[in-house]
Amino acid sequence: MIAIVDYGMGNLFSIYNALLKVGGDPEIKRDPDFAGAAGIIIPGVGSFGRCMESLRRFQEALAERIAEGTPVLGICIGMQVMMDESEESPWARGFGWIPGRVVRLPEWVTVPQMGWNSLELKRDLELLDGISPGDMFYFVHSYHCIPYDKTAVVATTHYGVDMAAVVAEENIYGTQFHPEKSGPKGLRILENFVRMVRC
Amino acid sequence: MLARRIIPCLDCDLGVPDGRVVKGIEFKQIRYAGVPWELATRYYEDGADEIVFLDITASHERRATMFDVIKKTSEHVFVPLTVGGGISSLEDARNAFNAGADKVTVNTGALRRPELIREISESYGSQAVVVAIDAKRRYHDLDGRITVNTESGRCWFECSYYGGRRFTGVDALAWARRVEELGAGEILLTSMDRDGTYDGFDIELTDAVSRMVGIPVIASGGCASPEHMYEVFRRTDASAALAASIFHFNQWSIRDCKRYLHDRGINVRITDWAQSISL
Numbered sequence: 001m002i003a004i005v006d007y008g009m010g011n012l013f014s015i016y017n018a019l020l021k022v023g024g025d026p027e028i029k030r031d032p033d034f035a036g037a038a039g040i041i042i043p044g045v046g047s048f049g050r051c052m053e054s055l056r057r058f059q060e061a062l063a064e065r066i067a068e069g070t071p072v073l074g075i076c077i078g079m080q081v082m083m084d085e086s087e088e089s090p091w092a093r094g095f096g097w098i099p100g101r102v103v104r105l106p107e108w109v110t111v112p113q114m115g116w117n118s119l120e121l122k123r124d125l126e127l128l129d130g131i132s133p134g135d136m137f138y139f140v141h142s143y144h145c146i147p148y149d150k151t152a153v154v155a156t157t158h159y160g161v162d163m164a165a166v167v168a169e170e171n172i173y174g175t176q177f178h179p180e181k182s183g184p185k186g187l188r189i190l191e192n193f194v195r196m197v198r199c
Numbered sequence: 200m201l202a203r204r205i206i207p208c209l210d211c212d213l214g215v216p217d218g219r220v221v222k223g224i225e226f227k228q229i230r231y232a233g234v235p236w237e238l239a240t241r242y243y244e245d246g247a248d249e250i251v252f253l254d255i256t257a258s259h260e261r262r263a264t265m266f267d268v269i270k271k272t273s274e275h276v277f278v279p280l281t282v283g284g285g286i287s288s289l290e291d292a293r294n295a296f297n298a299g300a301d302k303v304t305v306n307t308g309a310l311r312r313p314e315l316i317r318e319i320s321e322s323y324g325s326q327a328v329v330v331a332i333d334a335k336r337r338y339h340d341l342d343g344r345i346t347v348n349t350e351s352g353r354c355w356f357e358c359s360y361y362g363g364r365r366f367t368g369v370d371a372l373a374w375a376r377r378v379e380e381l382g383a384g385e386i387l388l389t390s391m392d393r394d395g396t397y398d399g400f401d402i403e404l405t406d407a408v409s410r411m412v413g414i415p416v417i418a419s420g421g422c423a424s425p426e427h428m429y430e431v432f433r434r435t436d437a438s439a440a441l442a443a444s445i446f447h448f449n450q451w452s453i454r455d456c457k458r459y460l461h462d463r464g465i466n467v468r469i470t471d472w473a474q475s476i477s478l
Contacts, residue, residue, distance in 0.1 A: 013299040017274050110413050114326050114384065115438065116202040116248060116468045136202055136468040138279065140326045158200065181279050181301065183243070183470055 002197060003029045003037035005062075005078075007054035009045040015075070018180035022191035032061035039197030040065060044076025044178070048102060048143070049089025051077050059095065066097065071171045071197050073127075079167060079174025080145055088143050098169050100147035109160035112142040117177070119155045119165055127173055128155065128166065129192050135185045137165070137177035144176060202468045203432050203460070204248035204439035205453055206417060207446045211235050211254055211268065211284075213261035218268050221255065222444045232447035236271040242446060243276040245453040246470045250276065251304070251387070251441065254284030255362065262291075266298035273299035281329060283387075287311070292319045296327070304387055306331040307360040310367055310374075313381055320382030329417075330383040333359045334371035334404055335391040345372035345411075349403045356404060363391055371404075372411050379412045386416045387441065393421025400431040400440070409436040417441050425451060425459035432465045 002019055004012055006028045019026040019041075027037075034040060040062065042055070066072055074082050083094045086102035094102075105111045116136040121128065137157075144163040147153055155166035157176070167174045173193075179186035209232075211218045220232040232238060239250050250272070254265050262285070269282060282295045283304030292303045309315050309330055319328045334356040336349070344355035356371035375386055388408050390401035398421050405418045415438035418431045422442035431437050445451045457467045 011297055011299060013270070013273050014277070014301075018277055020274075021277070110415070112324075112326050112384070113201070114415065115204060117200070118202075140324075180277060183246075183278055183468075185470070187277055 001036050002026050002039045002041060002194065003034050004041045004043060005055070005058055006030045007051070007058065009051065009054060012043055014178075014180040015041060015043050018187060018190050019194065022187050022194055024190070024194040032058040034061055034065050034070070037065070037070065039193060040070060040072045041193075042072065042074040042078035042081070044074070044078040044080075046077060047088055048077060048080055048086040048094070049092040051081055052089070052092045052094060055081060055095075062095070066172060069171050071173065071193065073193055074172075074174040075180070076141060076176060076178060079176055080143060082167070082172060082174055083145055083147070086143060097172050098145075098147050098152050098167055098174070099149065100145055100152070102143045102145050104143055105141075105163075106160040112140055113159045114140050116182075117157045117159060117165075119157055120162075121155050122153055123151075125154045125166070125168055126196055127168065127189060127192050130188045131185060137175075137179070137182040137186060139165075139177045141176060145174070200466055201438065202248070202466050203437070204417075205246070205428065205456055205460075205467065206249045206251055206439050206441045207238075207242045207247050207453065208251040208253060208419070208441050208443045209235050209238055210443060211252055211256075211265065213254055213256050213264040213268070216264070217271075218264055220447065222447055230448075232444075235268045236275065238447070239272045239280075240275040242453060243278055246457055246468070247278060247453050248439070248468060249279045249281060251281045251283065253304070254282075256284075262294070266294060269295070269298040269300055283329070283331060287315065289315070289318045289322060292323070296323060302327050302329050302384070304329040304331045306333065309378065310358060310360050310369060313377065316378055316381040316383050320384070325382045325384035325414075328383050329385045329387050330378040331387040331389065332371050332375060332378075332408070333363055333389045333391050333394075334408075335359055335366070336401075336404075344370050347372075347403055347407045356407075359391055363394070372407060375408045375411050379414050383414060385414055385438075386412065387419060388416050390420035394419075396421050397423035399423070399427040400437075402431060402434050405431055405437050406435040415439065423450075425456040428456055429460055429463055429465065432460065
């Protein structure tokens, strides 16, 4: 079973339906109980600060599962909260699972970035199996992640500057784009995740 | 670099279960193109970057049908879904988002009460609010208007609402700037002069609005071929081209349109299903 963390900030149909489509067995979790979850998805809705406020009660349970090796995938804001802090909400602390900070998109581009942008792949990762350089994914965001350890950046995209599009550190994964809204290529990533958690 | 988007638009009559997609000029000679969720799925598989559903009935009792349509579609379609037609309150928008919409379009509701744009934007983010502007050329009463020099003379553009049946006196270019300030994330710009004519997009209107605002502009009205899409992308900064009937009746597939644009150097997303997924 793949747990989708529901922290009450929007509908989770898209990610739920996408996981079903690729053969996963998603369950929406309103409480920090991840018993039986082979993988966990943190969807992305809202601002960094509000997200962290709502996610705080899941922190301990998530940290335990991460320590046990359960793969966790954060999407959009769900990836940003894995860093230490964000310019969007300077008062809020992130999970800090991947050391880094979140900064606003450069001032010379239209914010938010909204639309299909292509990836540049930095290294191999099972999550990106079947994804080729230049494949396009659907982005909607105003801030982007800067992990302090550059090897955590698996793929970048260019929007004003090169920025992290996919991050990974051991069993922790994040995508700045929305795989559940990125057509067949996005589904491929979710399919990879489903396969990875079954191994 | 962001790709230019191709967006099929489904005008939905929700008077029957599951709804039906219609296309007709001024509600005459209406043709039925199919069931909304089935057409949406076909377009998705064909490479649509986003899908817009417009409820042309927009009555309260039929709104439930639209939400069923979106729910059903979101089981099969994994690109952003936009819903419009009769959204006049934050509550209407919330219902659409809860049904699975990623964005809503507002037109009449926003012209009648501009704060609606800010309300939805503050609750769901600017990326979730698309303001539809239906603009018609006016060659008289130019005083105090933002005017454009066109091939057929100097004109301004007037906003219409209630599905193009009424005019507002509102200057479309000034309104475009205002909606951006209010928090709109995109503008869906339809030329009332070109809509239904198959003569191509109104390049001068699209260019004028694209220059006026910093948010993405979706060009709409008059598209009958990939050449029309190429023209609007080559000559303006429009971030997307919207079309309806050329896809509905199999004149052009989205895949063929994108291939045509790609071959001419326009950055579009090309999807090859065969190699991308092992479903």
